[in-house]
Amino acid sequence: MDNIFASAALIVQAAATAARNYDFSSRTGRIPLARQRRSVSEIYNCLGSVYFRRAYRMSFESFWRLHLLLLPHIETCLRQFSNYEKKGGRFGGNYVLPPIRNGEISTSVRLACAIRYFAGGSAYDIAVMFGTSYSVVLSCVWIVVSAVNMCPALYISYPDSVEEQRKIAAEFEKASTPGINNCAGAIDGILIWILKPSMKESKNAGVGQKKFFCGCKNKFGLNCQAVSDSSDLHRRLENGLMKKDGEKDRFVLFGDNAYLNTSYMATPLPNVAGNEDMKSKDNYNFYHSQLRIRVECAFGMLVQKWGILRMAMPRNLSIKKIIAMVNALAKLHNFCIDEHDIPERALAGDMNNIVNHDQGYVEMSSCGDESYDVPMDLMDAGHHFNDVPRFIRRQNSIEDGLLPRMVIHDFIANGHWERLVFTN
Template sequence: MTRHRNSPAAKANARVHKRAKTVMQAMLSMKCLTDIVSLQDLDESALDEALLGYMEKLRVSSEHRARAAKRIFRQRKRWSDFSAKLTDRQFRRYFRMSRECFYLLCRRIEENVGEKAFKSEVFLDNLKYTRDPNLVRMSKLMRAHENTTGGFISGEIKLALTLRLLAGGSYLDLSLLFECGSSTAYEIFHKVIREWICSKDKPLVNINGKDFIDDEERMAAVALEFARSSAGLFSGCIGAIDGWVVKIKKPSQGFYGLNVVVICDRKKRILYRVINSRGAEHDSTAFKNSSLYRKLMDDCDRLLEKGFHFIGDSAYAIRSFLLTPFDNAVHGTPEDNFNFFHSSSRICIECTFGEVDLRWGILWSPLKFSLRNNIKVIDACLMLHNFIVDHRESLGENVSSMERDVFDDDCRRFMASQTGIYSVGVHGGDGGATAQRREELC
């Protein structure tokens, strides 16, 4: 059991250590003076140098004692005590997800990285009294940390701090709230994103467009969701595609950005994303430079035979696997009817961007990290969005009743900040089979 620093036993132990340090300092001083006396046969400059060295040792020792006296003993925040003070509404607004979703996220991460890496609060409580030979060393290390830095930070606190930073919180406020150093807050933030959420070995969720293209059953299920929204008139759609510019650290004029190409299904679940293009790059060009585009070009005949296709706005070039709206369609014509159902189905990608941008306030201002960390932060936002969508669908909850009343103030602030207008490009391409397919959908 860890002794409190103000207990009688701890005070007695401190007096013993202080007395031992005094004796040791006296012995060192005598040795240094003996060395000085042994130099009496040397010239005065050598003696002066030896005396200055001794005085410097005393000064450094005095500074170390002063810093030790000013050291702040941290009492680590317990997640159970902190979360118990929050109502369900406060919890959702603070961490951008429900309490149940948060604990499900903790369990998923603990399964992926292991309990020793995650260090949940329950695991740390049991670690104090463990007799497991594999955990004894960690237990001793934890007790040493408790006497110096306050102990290990639990996995729940690390995840909560990361979610709050993604939601737009200040690292200075969070370092005070969770009893950790300000620099430690960002160290935890980047480590959680890099090793827990966007891990190469076991990511939080799997977003792989190539696997999706190879899974015909999954494509058929997504196409059925789109068909239901149009009473079966708009069939074969397996996803909506669009580009989204995320601002990053900018120069004195204008701004830099990253063009994020995203494909989602009707339920706003992200099926594919690529984050490697400049903000000024056209959406169509960014998509053509992706590995998914090359795979689609190889499998275009198979997708055409099955009747599967993506939908995108007129910024994209028309292909057999990508349908775009008609230009200058006259009201009441079959082309106008096609554009109506096309737009109604494509709106889900705009809603996806809106939900991601609304939930994660870190995206409201330019990201100020390195390019690699900026990409990781964006990817973490998308993966967490998918995790929340999966949880929402498993419960059968409605996003309008679940989120709208919670993020009202954030929504107004977000909408007021939107001043950009997406440019519309001119499409062209293999008009033969694609045009015929589009005519049939009219």
């Protein structure tokens, strides 16, 4: 009997010890660390106007205009992302929000966290700067991405009216030395760098993993196609379709030889450089490049502005999330252009690639080998191969003399316009 009581006493003692050592945070949630929140105004006072604009890619005044624009959508996304369930009362109306130990995180801080992350900042440093947790910074990123994509004022679309397209063509005509007047946009593609997608992601996309590999860049990525206008201050990223203006006149897009020469697309003439017998065609390529370079400038500004595009997207992001983020970055890029916030010289830390290794450590590697700068010289026709079968091209072909490319070529040749020769 004494042994039974002794065993019972040992069991009670062990249970008491286990209760003292039990981690109640696994049941009640992790106890938050004590943090000191900092507002956007405090960060501005520390940085000043010049460095705030470099760090957040826009002026202090533009930031608050963007915040006012996105405020209702950020609040909507916060309610959608929240896991808290309203309790109390038959209809859940009588309830009290759970207490926040360190204070509520304002919508302006959430927007600033996301913009600094887009610009190339580390989530760890952003968390320390604003007094939040690492997970909060990442949640702010996707809240802002959703808010930007929900905002009608930031919606991207190619103008579908002939009058709007005529205005774009007039801007290109001013930028063109010979006065080419039928260009309503410059089109090109940019590779959004990603890590090798999983089999599940590839299956969801409907293609194999190898389809995401770019042999030219020697990396995996998503192909983003965009159209830009000609203005120096309004290089917008847009998408859409061309409209026909009358029976004979049609506005066209200017693209490189990755695209087919059609009734709505004017491409360079291949294999004409340095050939005296094809000097008129070489002149056409020169003035074609004079307008096509606008979209390259837009891509250069986009990648210089948002440093996250100079890194491989994290492996745990789905293709849909990456597409949503790139769309949001393009919309924010257009907002900054409208605000006349032209990119200044980037901070040294933002000119590096942020590499998140699978082993858990973060490395900053130089991106000097990447050609993401705004181009200063005119371009060649591009190095591409034709992946459209010949019989399909023959079925859809039109007599070359009737296509816009040869019409523009004849316009340049008849005007005796020759390519400019730059000398040092």
